[in-house]
Amino acid sequence: MPKPPDPARRSERSRKAVLDAALTLLGETGYTGLTIEAVAARAGVGKQTIYRWWRGRGEIVLDALADQLGAAGPQALPNTGDLDADLRAVVRATVAELADPKLSEITRALTVESLTSENFADQVRDRILRPQLDTIKERLCGHVRADVDLDQAVELFVGPMYHRWMLRTGPLTDEYADGIVDLALAALRPAPNPR
Amino acid sequence: MPKPPDPARRSERSRKAVLDAALTLLGETGYTGLTIEAVAARAGVGKQTIYRWWRGRGEIVLDALADQLGAAGPQALPNTGDLDADLRAVVRATVAELADPKLSEITRALTVESLTSENFADQVRDRILRPQLDTIKERLCGHVRADVDLDQAVELFVGPMYHRWMLRTGPLTDEYADGIVDLALAALRPAPNPR
Amino acid sequence: MPKPPDPARRSERSRKAVLDAALTLLGETGYTGLTIEAVAARAGVGKQTIYRWWRGRGEIVLDALADQLGAAGPQALPNTGDLDADLRAVVRATVAELADPKLSEITRALTVESLTSENFADQVRDRILRPQLDTIKERLCGHVRADVDLDQAVELFVGPMYHRWMLRTGPLTDEYADGIVDLALAALRPAPNPR
Amino acid sequence: MPKPPDPARRSERSRKAVLDAALTLLGETGYTGLTIEAVAARAGVGKQTIYRWWRGRGEIVLDALADQLGAAGPQALPNTGDLDADLRAVVRATVAELADPKLSEITRALTVESLTSENFADQVRDRILRPQLDTIKERLCGHVRADVDLDQAVELFVGPMYHRWMLRTGPLTDEYADGIVDLALAALRPAPNPR
DNA sequence: TAATAACCGAGACGGTACGTCATGTCTTTAT
DNA sequence: ATAAAGACATGACGTACCGTCTCGGTTATTA
Incomplete structure (x- = not known):
């Protein structure tokens, strides 16, 4: 009891x-x-x-x-009208967080725990990650080929980032962040000349 | 000593x-x-x-x-000439591995340890992951827009996959695998008609 | 610390x-x-x-x-007035302890540890042995030739006993105990006829 | 086998x-x-x-x-005719051995092992100690009150010595050695005036 | 003179116990 | 009742030795 x-x-x-x-x-x-x-x-x-x-x-x-x-206030979700620039800003910020030793250590801790406990993974997903992903998701809405799942679209941004961070397969710089946005948008953009 | x-x-x-x-x-x-x-x-x-x-x-x-x-012999890297089909096969296989409880458990263990020890992460990357990534990389070579980094291109395939697996943000099915390939290839394919 | x-x-x-x-x-x-x-x-x-x-x-x-x-109360130190009988009782009791398997095992353990650690030897001496020796010492006081050291006198009783116990050079019986007392007292008794 | x-x-x-x-x-x-x-x-x-x-x-x-x-040749057993002096020499030598750190360490080792293994105790007794004791025993033979056991007589010399060594209850000097001999002989000597 | 034992150095092996650390629970004392 | 403090049973850690067991590589007889 x-x-x-x-x-x-x-x-x-x-x-x-x-x-x-x-x-x-x-x-x-x-x-x-x-x-x-x-x-x-x-x-x-x-x-x-x-x-x-x-x-x-x-x-x-x-x-x-x-x-x-x-304490830092609700996540800033810029909307300047320029989708490309907005996403670039968000992804750059996220990459910077992963490059920061202090924040990186926190992320590492949460990831380890998530892998250890299914229940904990859910908490992290819902309390930390989902809001972050939804920021991108909402902004992406309407600017994406009709046939792609939005969740999958968002993962196209964050997946590669986390992968590189976790396995240390390459540097985490602004240029890298920009490259991600370019690629992802190229994948998602409605066909330029649908004939 | x-x-x-x-x-x-x-x-x-x-x-x-x-x-x-x-x-x-x-x-x-x-x-x-x-x-x-x-x-x-x-x-x-x-x-x-x-x-x-x-x-x-x-x-x-x-x-x-x-x-x-x-024991299972050197990693199979199919090359039927049909790039799309080949990648679909590889990605489906990887997704299936992540969906398999047994192999998933192994991956989980290696990931936790990688997050704990930098040195270990290097070992995993070089002994397990790199060969796997290189398989895709080589196959992709020559079929990709000239301005994209090949490593980044490969991460476009595996990053989202691992992300979804780790955070359990969605199902790991063949359909999902196919979606990844579609998106990634859309991002990487040289502009179809440069006119 | x-x-x-x-x-x-x-x-x-x-x-x-x-x-x-x-x-x-x-x-x-x-x-x-x-x-x-x-x-x-x-x-x-x-x-x-x-x-x-x-x-x-x-x-x-x-x-x-x-x-x-x-728990057994403070060591009994008989004083009937008959020095010979009192010592006989004490020595008999000690010999009996050494002959008892259970107590003997304890003594063995303490002895081994004493031989291993100087610090421990001091503890055993001060907490266990000294009180026991002092019992004899006090009782002996005044009944001994003036020229002998009291500590040495006491060792005349216990030394042979422990030696025999440790090396198993002979039986540990009441007769043996009595023999010790006889010999020790013969050594210590003031000369009977100082002429 | x-x-x-x-x-x-x-x-x-x-x-x-x-x-x-x-x-x-x-x-x-x-x-x-x-x-x-x-x-x-x-x-x-x-x-x-x-x-x-x-x-x-x-x-x-x-x-x-x-x-x-x-290597040092068979144990020296002096026999100058002067029993008191001979014993004094033997006991002084033994006390000196116990005072010597190197030999003391050996004795300590053998004692520990003897307390641990009954079988080993027998070996030590027979191979090392007995010869030493017998040296004294033989020399004592005939110079001792008829009613005392010779083995017990010998223990009167070595017992106190080992006891003091083991428990560190006092110094191991020549004076101490002489004191032992004096006491032991006083105990063993035939009554001076049988009248 | 070759072969054939045995000993030899080295050290890997399956174990037992060591002494330390952290876990999560419980108990005590003091707000 | 909550809090600080910390003792408790538990169990894993990584290390040290134990005594047994292979391994080649010398010896040193025996065939």
Whole structure:
């Protein structure tokens, strides 16, 4: 009978401390060194407090990231009218995130956890990834060949990116980002001369 | 100075037993349950024998996979003259592998380990992934717009696939595979009528 | 800096279980079979709990013995006025202990550990042996030739005993005990006729 | 069916190397560091060679000691006619051995092994100790009160000595040695004036 | 003089125990 | 009731040695 704790009584102080400690440790030691014990010690918090509010290392990182993103305001989704330029901006930003050691470490952690726990993968997908993908998806809507699935279209942008990041098969630069957009749009653009 | 062991004296029996045990355990318990102790016990082998020849769980899985692939003969790279059909076959096969629980588990393990150890990622890339990618790359050569990087072109095929597999954002079917090929080729095909 | 644990929070249950398990194992398998792992398993206790409170097998046995002796009340030191009879009783008791398989096994363990670790030898000497020797020493005081060192006098009683026990050079019987007392007293008694 | 090896074919070179290595290691690391593997490595000898000719660490040390003692010629047993002086010499020599770090380490090793293995204790007693004790015993013969057991008489000399050595209850000096002889002889001497 | 044993060095092998680390639960004391 | 602190049972880690077992490569007789 592990009754759920009362969120109203939750100590905001501890919550912040844990999230901060997690990010710090992630930067210092990588995901491997991000143990519950280390987080508790670093945060000056009892282990039980962590187990009371989170289900594992992954959820802590997830919360830490959500906290950061939330603070930065809702994801910017530019719409200048120029589709090509807008996508270029978004993809460049994403590639830059993957190239940034700090954010990269977070992404790495979430990916590992996602591969470990199906349930966790769902959380990441829905809370972090989906909004990001939907930004592109909505913007793409109406500018794409009628016969392609929109989800698949979006994956044409992000898939190659993550693949390169994960396997380190090449550099993650602005030029690379532009190349992705060019290719993807070439694939998706309605036939130029449908006769 | 832990001097390296003499491969000539290596027991083939133990090697096989370890690799088999690893795959069995991977199927039964997932990567989480694939502990060195469990492998040793299951294989009827001393732990030191494992540590003597492998540097960790990841390398065992990598060897196990390499062993299997090696046994199946060198990667098939069909070349019927019909580029579209050939790629469709390759991509369908890869998607099928990702959909297969057993092989999927192996891929999952290798991915986790790659995200954990930079060094390991390099091994996976060079021993497993690169050959696979090169198959596509070579076949693509000459059939692609002059201004696109070949590596990037290949990622257009595999990137989306892995992304969908990892995040479970959609089904992994033949239809999906065909869709990928269609899109990628649309992106890469030289302009049909430059007029 | 492995900070010392808080004795106040120590589980009396575990402490008892470990001490009991140690004595049981000592009886069943001898000191050789008294491994930390076996003790932990038998006691239903984690290894870390043992390492938290004891520094090794020796200290466990030492505590187990101290616990037993402590429970039996402070060492009896008879003083009937008849020095010869009192010593005979003490020496007989000690010889009996050495002849008893169970206690002998404990003594054996402590001796081995004492020979292995200087630090441990000091502990055994001060916590177990010294009190025992002092019992004899005090009783002897004033009844001994003025020119002999009291410590040396006491060793005249216990030294031969332990020697015989350790090397198994002869039986450990009451008669033997009496012989020791006779000889030692003959050596120590003030010259009967100082003429 | 582990047939016994042929001593005629035994490599004297290896035998010496093992014995030397054992003594060296005993000096450097104590009995704890005297592992079979260390001896083999230090001696430049295969482990099997050791297991072929010795049954354990103890036997190696025993052989090493016997080798040394044997080289020094048969135990000196002085007989100047002055019993008191002769015993003083023998006991002083023994105490000096126990005070010597190198020989002390050997004795420590043999004692530990004796406490561990009953069979080994017998070997030590018969091959090393008995001859030493018998030297005293023979010399004592005829100079002792008729009612005391000769074995017990001898233990009166060596028992206290070993006890002090083992428990480090006091210094091991010539004065101490002389004190032992004085006390022991006082205990054993026929009544001075049988009147 | 060849062959045929055995010993020899080396070290891989299946094991056991080590001492350490992190897990997730439980208990104690203090807000 | 929540929190900090940390002891607890559990179980995996990676290391050290154990004693057995192959491997070639010398010896050193025996045929």
